[in-house]
Amino acid sequence: MLSARLSLGVRLSLLFAACTAAVSLLAGIVFSRASEAHFVELDLQVMSAKLAIFRDTLGDVASPAQLQPHVAQLRQELERHPDLGLRLAGADGQAWFEQMPAMVMPGGPPAFRELQAPLDAQLPNGPQLTLVLDITHHQHFLQRMQQLIWLTMSLSALATALLGAWAARSSLRPLRRMSEVAAKVSAHSLTTRLDASQMPQELRGLAAELNAMLARLEEAFQRLSAFSADIAHELRTPLTGLLTQTQVVLSRSRGLEDYREALHGNLEELERLTAMVNDMLFLAKADHGLLTPNSQPLELAAEVDELLEFYGPLAEEKAIRLERGGELRVQGDRALLRRVLANLLDNALRFTAEGGIVRVRLEPGRLSVENPGREIPAERLARLFDRFYRADPARREGQGEHAGLGLAICRSIVRAHGGEIRCESADGWTRFVIEFPKSHSL
Known part of the structure; x- marks a missing residue:
């Protein structure tokens, strides 16, 4: 697997970057939705205020003929708000007046928000007013904000990855020190120890355990060395005795009784050697957990x-x-x-x-x-x-x-x-x- 081939520092850096990107993306989405909802609320407030003005202006209009004296006033009001349009239709749906907003921000398809309501709130089936608001500039703002969110998320992830790599490398320095110490350990250098006081709190326990392990290895190796020397010493004495006695006996011709006595002496030494070897095998068996007493x-x-x-x-x-x-x-x-x-x-x-x-x-x-x-x-x-x-x-x-x-x-x-x-x-x-x-x- 790829994750198994990546170093711990790289994995931590990627994890930091992924977490930062996720948090930035989530915050950007929340901010974008909140901004969009805020613009919708503002647009509705503007159109509601204009709706009240148009109702006051056209409150007694019931036909196209009655509308004519108010057309100039309507156009004057709409000119003051070029992003606002108005359509007035009769109860049969026939348009009496219509003026759509000019395109405020060129460079893309326009976007509109509509608000439809009866001219007279008491006559829902009477003439209908439709207000049209050009919200292209809002949409452009939201698009730029989304682009900024993606840019910010990318830069934040990159910066976090770089800072995370630096922080991970600094934090993992004690582990590299442990690796260096472990690489130096050999049969001739078992006295090396880690300075636990310079380790972070999370690694002090591990450093103490490694030091204790090294101490046990050093003690075990010293005992093994001493054990090997003791074995050589203990075996040398009887073997030397056997060799010397045999050489003396064979140095010249002797009687049968002399040979018998020499063989008895050799037998005693061999029995002692056999007992020693059996004891050593018994201890080796016990050391490997192979000693299972009957109960x-x-x-x-x-x-x-x-x-x-x-x-x-x-x-x-x-x-x-x-x-x-x-x-x-x-x-x-x-x-x-x-x-x-x-x-x-x-x-x-x-x-x-x-x-x-x-x-x-x-x-x-x-x-x-x-x-x-x-x-x-x-x-x-x-x-x-x-x-x-x-x-x-x-x-x-x-x-x-x-x-x-x-x-x-x-x-x-x-x-x-x-x-x-x-x-x-x-x-x-x-x-x-x-x-x-x-x-x-x-």
Whole structure:
């Protein structure tokens, strides 16, 4: 369509021009009709006044013979008004006197307006007077006015189109600025922002949203870059170990037991790599909204008790006391929620000193796992759920099977259930809190 190929500025200019032309045309038509009605009213007033004069002059005339003494007076009166004509006819329609007006304005067919009335208002069937008024000059005036209306409408539309184009171009300058900023955005320049304070009121919201989008893109790109670096780091260590161990084993002939031991070591590293890749695939699936939990009623108290029993031997080795308090029924996926609880309990046990305590609290719509430990700085709490992130940089090496994906998986599972998970750290306690939505709480 043609409108789709026209720029917004051109469309606005044409719209302004069309609106101005329509308003000018409507105003011109109204003025023209009003002028025409005004001239008709004036003409009727003039002819009515002359009709009264002629009636006074010819009031006793009843035949052509009685008219003769008044002819000179009639012609004298008509000469004073060259645009006025008179016709006097008897009751039988025969003309007794007739003098038509001379053409006042040459150059076109004349136009007349007539007024017919009985000579004696009391005798409607008696002699008839017909007044004829030349209105050619009125018609010429109306024609010139119509031409002026069309000229004014055309010039107004043209002027409005030009002014509209200028105004539209000036008003759309902020949009062009947005386009320029968007064109500059790339992976290497995500820090560009729009100055919303210089935008019109109507575009400030859009500018703020674009700035927020750019900020999110910048943050996501930074996280992606960090994620790529973390993946390379996490995969490099086990792959380097596998490569080194294999090279050492193959450097010379060895006994069967040495080969068996080397293969067992490689198997452990491969299992860890497999677990890491599976976790990454799980997170990728969650990021694309492909994680669809099964929904069934669950007694989380029973699930927690089973997990506490499972982790009991590990807790006994470190003299850590495990506690559970409260009840909570939810609608969710048993396997996925058990994975969340297992990750949280595993973290709590790893970072709780000997002789400490790990508590699991169940409340309506809420579950928390807490343990005593060193306070985590506030600026790191939100990043705990990032992939491969560890609050203590010193713990990045030598974590064995712990690759830093557990809390990211927990967040993905909780969000798939419509809830949220957060970490609180204060007064020597670290607490992970899960908030379930009301629709999932029973």
